[in-house]
Amino acid sequence: xxxxxxxxxxxxxxxxxxxxMVHAASSGHPGGxxxxxxxxxxxxxxxxxxxxxxxxxDGKNEDLFFLSNGHISPVFYSVLARSGYFPVKELKTxxxxxxxxxxxxxxxxxxxxxxxxxxxxxxxxSVAIGAALAKKLNGDKSTIYSLHGDGELQEGQIWEAAMYAxxxxxxxxxxxxxxxxxxxxxxxxxxxxxxxxxxxxxxxxFTVLENNFGNDxxxxxxxxxxxxxxxxxxxxxxxxxxxxxxQGVDYMMGTHKWHGSSPNDEQLxxxxxxxxxxxxxx
Amino acid sequence: MKKYTYTEKxxxxxxxxxxxxxxxxxxxxxxxxxxxLTGSLKMDAFEKEHPDRFFQIGIAEANMMxxxxxxxxxxKIPFTGTFANxxxxxxxxxxxxxxxxxxxxxxxxASHAGLTLGEDGATHQILEDIGLMKMLPHxxxxxxxxxxxxxxxxxxxxxxxxxxxxxxxxPTVPNFTPADQTFKIGKAVLLNEGTxxxxxxxxxxxxxxxxxxxxxxxxxxxxxxxxxxxxxxxxNDAILKSIIKTKCVVTAEEHQMNGGLGxxxxxxxxxxxxxxxEFVAVNDSFGESGTPDELMTxxxxxxxxxxxxxxxxxxxx
Numbered sequence: 001x002x003x004x005x006x007x008x009x010x011x012x013x014x015x016x017x018x019x020x021m022v023h024a025a026s027s028g029h030p031g032g033x034x035x036x037x038x039x040x041x042x043x044x045x046x047x048x049x050x051x052x053x054x055x056x057x058d059g060k061n062e063d064l065f066f067l068s069n070g071h072i073s074p075v076f077y078s079v080l081a082r083s084g085y086f087p088v089k090e091l092k093t094x095x096x097x098x099x100x101x102x103x104x105x106x107x108x109x110x111x112x113x114x115x116x117x118x119x120x121x122x123x124x125x126s127v128a129i130g131a132a133l134a135k136k137l138n139g140d141k142s143t144i145y146s147l148h149g150d151g152e153l154q155e156g157q158i159w160e161a162a163m164y165a166x167x168x169x170x171x172x173x174x175x176x177x178x179x180x181x182x183x184x185x186x187x188x189x190x191x192x193x194x195x196x197x198x199x200x201x202x203x204x205x206f207t208v209l210e211n212n213f214g215n216d217x218x219x220x221x222x223x224x225x226x227x228x229x230x231x232x233x234x235x236x237x238x239x240x241x242x243x244x245x246x247q248g249v250d251y252m253m254g255t256h257k258w259h260g261s262s263p264n265d266e267q268l269x270x271x272x273x274x275x276x277x278x279x280x281x282x
Numbered sequence: 283m284k285k286y287t288y289t290e291k292x293x294x295x296x297x298x299x300x301x302x303x304x305x306x307x308x309x310x311x312x313x314x315x316x317x318x319l320t321g322s323l324k325m326d327a328f329e330k331e332h333p334d335r336f337f338q339i340g341i342a343e344a345n346m347m348x349x350x351x352x353x354x355x356x357x358k359i360p361f362t363g364t365f366a367n368x369x370x371x372x373x374x375x376x377x378x379x380x381x382x383x384x385x386x387x388x389x390x391x392a393s394h395a396g397l398t399l400g401e402d403g404a405t406h407q408i409l410e411d412i413g414l415m416k417m418l419p420h421x422x423x424x425x426x427x428x429x430x431x432x433x434x435x436x437x438x439x440x441x442x443x444x445x446x447x448x449x450x451x452x453p454t455v456p457n458f459t460p461a462d463q464t465f466k467i468g469k470a471v472l473l474n475e476g477t478x479x480x481x482x483x484x485x486x487x488x489x490x491x492x493x494x495x496x497x498x499x500x501x502x503x504x505x506x507x508x509x510x511x512x513x514x515x516x517x518n519d520a521i522l523k524s525i526i527k528t529k530c531v532v533t534a535e536e537h538q539m540n541g542g543l544g545x546x547x548x549x550x551x552x553x554x555x556x557x558x559x560e561f562v563a564v565n566d567s568f569g570e571s572g573t574p575d576e577l578m579t580x581x582x583x584x585x586x587x588x589x590x591x592x593x594x595x596x597x598x599x
Contacts, residue, residue, distance in 0.1 A: 057355060058355060058356050058357050059355065059356070060356065060357075064355065066352075106383060106384070107383075107384045107385060108383055108384070108385070115355050116351060116352075116355075116380060116384050116386075117379050117380065117383045117384045118379070119379065120375050120378075120379045122344075123344075123348050123375075123376055123379060123380050124348075125348070126344070126345045126346075126347070126348020126349050126351075126352065126376075126380070127348045127349070127351050127352040127355075127380055128352060129345075129348070129349050129352060130348060130349035130350060130351060130352020130353040130354075130355070130360075131352040131353070131355045131356060132352070133337065133349065133352070133353055134352065134353045134354075134355060134356030134357070134358050135356060137313070137334070137335070137356070137358065138356055138357070140356070156344070157344040157345055157348065157376070160342035160344060160345035161345050161348065161349075163340070163342070164339065164340065164342065164345055164349070167340075168337075
């Protein structure tokens with residue numbers, strides 16, 4: 001394992017990238033991005049076996065990740081860049097004309113690290129299952145990972161996919177839910193309650209793990225590693241990961257207001273003052 | 283008029299099933315997915331021969347499209363199978379984002395297209411699928427005319443890298459194209475050379491265009507007949523070449539006038555060679571229950587409608 005201090009420093013730098021990117025673009029989704037920083041850093045720096053310097057679409061004998069809630073592209077792009085998939089300086093092109101860093105992730109512009117377009121919600125679990133089935137057909141023992149928003153679980157296709165994964169023993173697959181309890185219109189419980197999410201996924205046939213500390217890098221790594229111990233046991237796996245939307249920027253926390261809003265100049269400075277530049281800004 | 287004969291009528295969906303079965307033997311990367319319509323899509327042979335490469339998805343078409351997109355990551359060539367209605371309108375956003383925009387090598391294979399689905403009625407008789415699919419950037423749209431051509435098309439699309447919509451149907455129709463044909467995506471088939479009018483037909487309307495050509499010949503009208511099995515990319519050169527000669531055109535298809543083959547031809551001609559055109563197509567209407575033949579007659583998709591359209595367009599030259 002890398003030094004925890006290094007990973008925490010990376011998390012802080014990724015948070016700086018996120019707020020600077022959405023500020024520069026005057027658009028984007030900082031809230032969920034900030035909340036999932038530890039997850040992405042854990043996945044790309046500690047958990048997955050992958051090959052950033054030689055990206056290819058098929059990713060044979062590599063672990064693959066699919067972002068289903070594509071609007072949190074800022075954290076995805078930052079961690080991909082800082083893992084070596086493309087130059088860190090390219091982060092400044094986020095959402096600008098002719099960029100590979102489209103508002104929502106896409107394969108269309110050939111950005112290394114992206115294997116499917118996402119943004120229209122609810123599609124990523126199906127795609128992840130397809131990739132998991134391809135791994136099995138190819139005799140490839142690698143693992144498929146995916147991330148989903150909790151609000152996204154209101155989409156019906158998620159439950160079509162969940163039913164399929166359990167019925168067909170897709171057990172080389174670990175899904176994670178960003179369980180921050182907030183969506184555009186407010187609290188998930190008020191917009192459309194998910195009810196007992198753990199019981200729902202258990203009833204669908206998943207091994208369900210809970211991590212109530214999704215912004216603690218050590219606990220995120222531990223829960224992903226725990227999930228890996230359930231691979232190959234005949235059931236798909238899902239982690240319900242509690243996070244704080246806007247984590248790391250005080251005025252973005254405790255509210256859904258920063259789901260899809262960008263900070264102004266003053267707000268940016270206020271955010272950056274809380275996030276030390278650890279590894280160098282892009 | 284060149285004479286066309288056939289020894290039997292067969293359904294185009296069986297051509298798909300035969301093509302898929304052959305692909306299963308020759309291309310280990312081909313996999314098939316079905317949403318609880320294996321028998322209707324004639325995918326049972328593939329399922330029996332390659333159970334490890336066949337995925338029964340259940341009645342969950344959105345999930346099927348996503349899984350198909352995912353299977354391409356790792357080099358598989360997925361063929362999805364369900365009715366045309368559930369292959370397009372029901373899953374348009376999944377196809378748009380996860381397959382078309384993501385440029386995934388998925389073959390969307392759609393049976394029971396159009397009115398000839400018959401008695402099940404308008405809920406299942408999609409007449410908008412060609413339009414929906416051709417609007418998606420870089421989507422290839424193919425609608426073969428008989429069993430042999432559907433089989434050849436099924437085999438051909440496995441060798442094309444990119445998303446394809448393959449449309450076929452339920453009824454038996456004359457199987458008149460050669461069993462050993464080479465299917466070339468985007469290449470029109472000139473069925474009859476003529477001088478007075480160009481008839482451009484696709485799918486089940488191709489045989490009716492041949493019948494119309496024979497009736498017109500008896501009236502002294504020389505019809506050039508083109509089988510457009512690929513609506514996108516359209517064989518612009520073949521159409522423009524014919525129009526220079528005949529100076530008028532009739533398009534014929536089992537689809538809405540809006541968004542169909544006729545639309546594509548009209549756009550081509552408007553840009554390059556404005557030409558009088560008549561449309562044999564469903565005119566802004568849903569279908570209904572009935573036998574395929576009854577419906578094709580009631581909705582104006584019969585041989586006589588092509589003949590009448592030719593006579594109308596000749597007066598506009």
